[in-house]
Amino acid sequence: MHDTKTNRPFAEVVRGFKFQASPSACYTVSIHNILEELASRHERNDIRLSEKRINEITKFRDLIGPRLEVVVSNLRSVISKYGYFPYEKFNAKYDNVLKVLKDQECSYPLVGLAYSYLRRERGMFTNDVPPENPPDHVVILLLLNKDDAVLYDPYGKFSRTRSNDGTLPEGVFRLPTSRFLDVYWHGASEPSWFFYIERKGGHREGLDTYINN
Amino acid sequence: MEASDTGDSEKLQLLKYARRHFSPYVYFSEWDRSHSSAVMGMQIQEPILDNGDYGPTMRSILLKNVGAVSLDRKGKLKGPTRSEFAKSVIRQHSRLIDRSHSILLPTIYNRLVRVPEVSIAMAPFRRVIISLEELGELDINQFQKGMAKGKDITRYIRLLQDLSYVAQEGDKIYPGAKMKGLKAQNINPPELYEKILSTVMQERNKYLTEVLHLTMMVPYLRWSNTYYLPSYEAGRLIKLAREEFFSYYVWYYRKPEKQYIFIDQSQKVIDTGILKREDNLYVGLEDIFETYSKAADKEKLLQLV
Numbered sequence: 001m002h003d004t005k006t007n008r009p010f011a012e013v014v015r016g017f018k019f020q021a022s023p024s025a026c027y028t029v030s031i032h033n034i035l036e037e038l039a040s041r042h043e044r045n046d047i048r049l050s051e052k053r054i055n056e057i058t059k060f061r062d063l064i065g066p067r068l069e070v071v072v073s074n075l076r077s078v079i080s081k082y083g084y085f086p087y088e089k090f091n092a093k094y095d096n097v098l099k100v101l102k103d104q105e106c107s108y109p110l111v112g113l114a115y116s117y118l119r120r121e122r123g124m125f126t127n128d129v130p131p132e133n134p135p136d137h138v139v140i141l142l143l144l145n146k147d148d149a150v151l152y153d154p155y156g157k158f159s160r161t162r163s164n165d166g167t168l169p170e171g172v173f174r175l176p177t178s179r180f181l182d183v184y185w186h187g188a189s190e191p192s193w194f195f196y197i198e199r200k201g202g203h204r205e206g207l208d209t210y211i212n213n
Numbered sequence: 214m215e216a217s218d219t220g221d222s223e224k225l226q227l228l229k230y231a232r233r234h235f236s237p238y239v240y241f242s243e244w245d246r247s248h249s250s251a252v253m254g255m256q257i258q259e260p261i262l263d264n265g266d267y268g269p270t271m272r273s274i275l276l277k278n279v280g281a282v283s284l285d286r287k288g289k290l291k292g293p294t295r296s297e298f299a300k301s302v303i304r305q306h307s308r309l310i311d312r313s314h315s316i317l318l319p320t321i322y323n324r325l326v327r328v329p330e331v332s333i334a335m336a337p338f339r340r341v342i343i344s345l346e347e348l349g350e351l352d353i354n355q356f357q358k359g360m361a362k363g364k365d366i367t368r369y370i371r372l373l374q375d376l377s378y379v380a381q382e383g384d385k386i387y388p389g390a391k392m393k394g395l396k397a398q399n400i401n402p403p404e405l406y407e408k409i410l411s412t413v414m415q416e417r418n419k420y421l422t423e424v425l426h427l428t429m430m431v432p433y434l435r436w437s438n439t440y441y442l443p444s445y446e447a448g449r450l451i452k453l454a455r456e457e458f459f460s461y462y463v464w465y466y467r468k469p470e471k472q473y474i475f476i477d478q479s480q481k482v483i484d485t486g487i488l489k490r491e492d493n494l495y496v497g498l499e500d501i502f503e504t505y506s507k508a509a510d511k512e513k514l515l516q517l518v
Contacts, residue, residue, distance in 0.1 A: 022464075023259065024258065063257060064298070064302055065237050067233075067236075068232065069234055124271035125258075128273045131256050133225070133228060134240065135239075
């Protein structure tokens with residue numbers, strides 16, 4: 001089983017990925033991870049950003065995490081000079097995220113999953129009463145087809161089951177696409193949200209145009 | 214989630230704003246539909262590290278009120294700045310940790326007094342008690358002469374008197390009612406000193422730390438709490454590797470120290486019998502855990518934040 005974008009074994013794709021160092025860092029460490037992968041695949045060292053730098057850019061603070069409303073604009077002002085642009089999409093569709101996942105010019109997409117994913121799939125928070133409209137969790141989507149969704153969960157090491165499949169590396173989990181799509185992605189507090197980074201050359205029409213039309 | 218009517222739709226809109234502006238972990242603990250205002254709560258996600266059979270997992274703590282946010286009639290948002298919000302969250306999280314201290318302290322006082330630094334700080338009390346126990350009476354003026362310069366023994370004596378461990382007549386002090394009571398129960402040294410000193414620490418903690426500036430027990434209380442609070446959240450005695458134990462300390466107290474200080478302090482907590490080391494992992498003691506957990510349940514430590 002290989003990833004959708006590059007048809008590499010998952011272990012190779014996630015080799016440079018980090019787990020989140022603090023509980024509110026799922027989004028920021030995921031940005032770090034996809035930038036690392038993009039930088040090495042495109043051979044562009046200039047777009048590599050340390051976690052510390054990403055924390056500054058996203059106004060990350062202990063306990064409360066990043067300031068979501070500034071993430072895309074602040075990141076854009078840092079990496080656009082290299083021809084890379086971040087985007088976030090709301091209420092997206094299967095085809096939208098699949099298109100990004102297949103495109104070599106794009107990073108792996110980040111998706112926001114419902115809190116129920118952490119409880120049911122990861123066995124976390126099972127003894128807690130969840131708040132109303134509980135917060136979402138950000139993961140990296142590595143593979144998507146009509147049957148399976150495979151993702152890298154930066155919370156991986158806190159999970160009782162480190163991987164739900166003996167063949168997958170630590171932090172990589174497989175879900176049936178139907179459950180991923182309906183229950184966790186569409187069922188998130190911010191339904192069907194995703195984020196990605198795209199390289200835009202002079203003549204290339206951005207995927208962003210495609211998704212918005 | 215679908216909004217069932219205008220009120221709910223406003224609420225969700227406001228929640229989305231609050232999540233994007235303040236923190237992804239905001240929720241609304243109260244919603245006042247008529248004023249379009251909400252009390253914001255925060256979900257703190259806490260990793261439970263554990264090298265035991267059960268393995269690591271996550272727990273969450275709900276801080277119920279970290280600020281208010283509202284929509285005015287023109288649909289404009291009103292609320293704290295993000296810095297104010299962050300401070301409020303940190304303050305409340307610290308309050309939870311402080312409450313845990315208060316709950317844990319009575320269980321471990323008698324062991325904390327065995328930490329050398331704490332024992333030195335408490336030495337004047339110990340000297341009074343030992344001398345009284347040995348001699349039956351003490352002349353305060355004579356006793357003061359034997360004290361280090363600048364140490365006023367009368368403050369220590371007054372505190373012991375206040376707790377009825379000593380009684381004063383003129384310039385002389387004698388065993389008080391409580392000390393006699395302990396002796397009557399056949400409680401002898403060194404248990405006698407430990408019992409008295411731990412009561413002093415427990416019942417006059419503020420005076421010791423804020424007036425006499427005897428703060429040396431604080432780091433050891435923190436180390437103890439660093440282990441027992443996550444264990445309570447997990448509902449079991451967890452097993453922590455050294456780096457995990459240290460990272461919890463920094464997570465709770467935001468006090469990164471030099472590693473050798475961490476090693477020294479955490480070792481003293483082991484030496485006193487508050488924690489133990491098994492296969493190089495930090496593990497708690499069943500009796501402390503049981504007593505602390507029962508008190509924490511009673512005080513609703515994790516619910517009433």
